[in-house]
Amino acid sequence: MNWFNFIFICELYIMLTLSANIVSGYTGLLSFSYAAFYGLGAYATAILMKSAGVSFFPAMLIAMIFNLMLSTVLSYFAIRMKDVFFTIGTIGVQIIVFRFFYNADDLTGGSLGLSEIPTVSIFGYALNGSRDYAILGGVLLALVIGFFAFLQTTPFIRTLSCIRDRELGAITIGKPINYYKFVCNAIAAVVCTIAGALYATNSSYIDPTSFTLDESILVVSMLLIGGTGNLIGPIFGAFFYTALPELIRLIPISSSQGASLRLMLYGLILILVVRYRPNGVFGKFRFE
């Protein structure tokens, strides 16, 4: 087993789950479009690096701009739609974006995907092997965690919790809730872009099946199991869910059955957590 690859995947999911934490955990907007952001980040970075010859960090920044545009759409939904209808709207966005990846052959390569994505080079040093990527991912993850840890000390995050617990109360004390919803979606979009860009350059091949609705459901499950409203919960959830397939690999069954068994366990854990431990393992707030 490749430990560095495992660590790298773990880092990606921790980023995704942290961005889910700020939208769904703090603000209480249950969204299922994280895989859309993740995919858009991956595809935009990959296309810019491959076709336009842009290097990694500028490509990632441009991808962030695309993702911010998509997040504006979602913020508009969050303002116009109420709870479960917002969720259905985000599922719609997720499926439309997935279909775009799948069908726009000229741009994204369709179901065949994009291959031969260039590797990252930093100051002339080209990364190779999963160890280098794990280190790069670790540095970016540390930045992301540092940013969220800083955010925890600000009144901003308390206002988000206020919007989740009582939206009317937030309006009453004069908070511009539309602005807050926009900002929290934007932060999530930016963090998802980092994860997507790393994923695309590490695997050097992407296809639409990595960015399906199931992926979004997986991210939300990670968040629920770890618990919402703090930093340790999402990190634990992402780690737990990435480690589970490695354990299942020890059971002697075929790989497709193993995949089914893994998803079965995910579903079962999700039901059990919602039923018996709605706060998740480390959660500060009950997600409802």
Added chain:
Amino acid sequence: MIQIFFNSIISALMLALLALGFNLIFNATRVFHLTHGAIYVLGVFLVYTVQPTFGNWFAIPIAIVISINVALLVEYWVYRPLAQRHASAAISLISSLGVYTFLINLLAFFFGNEGVALDNSTQTFIYENAYFHINGIEAKQLLVGGLCFVGLTFFTKTQWYRNIRAISDSYEVSEKFGISVQQTRYIAMAVGSFLAIVSGLLNGFYTSTNPHDGLAITLMATVAVIVGGVRSLSGTTLACFVIALIDNFSVKILSQRWREVVIYALLIFVLLFFKEGLFSSKNRIEEQ
């Protein structure tokens, strides 16, 4: 042209059965019941298992009974405790997704991810002219679907259906008027699941079904329910016809690959601008 129209009617009928079942369950339990998609395919796989030994006439009732019991078990073990805890719509949506993931991957574990076909006989046309043809299975779909509609029309005249309407307004008030909320929820679950299984089986005799087919069609049914207005059965039926027409014509004009995009774009449009659905009557202002 006539052929497209006719195909639309049949696919609308199949979609309407699923959507009406979803509508009944959604009104009674207030759960966004995505497990409906799992029940939809479960019937097909049960028939597929029992059919070789016992034949269709025994397999189909068995499949219907077992699937309904699975749905009731989900209601008993997952949704009922959530309702007792007054959980929000978002959290019940998540646990519904958990159940869906579990059941689908249980099926995938035993049957694999490939589709199964219930009927391998050649589809001969029983009526054919220059503009229009119909084969045996389509005729059966029309017949059985029509019968279900007649049955449902009678069902809407019963006390049971009136109870469902009552508890969809308010659990507390219905309980004070002597309606057993839990019993009504079970009834809605059973009737709704029955409709889903019939739709699934009719579709399963027509084309092959794989375990993951359920979610897409259920989301399409939810589109129909929302477009038609959550409270009205006739609105849902009408919306199914509109969606099937749009679906078939978009396949004709654009291509098969963009049909999901068209449907979900319609969903988002309705969610943004016609929250009460296209066909439903306005609520009184003080109810909003």
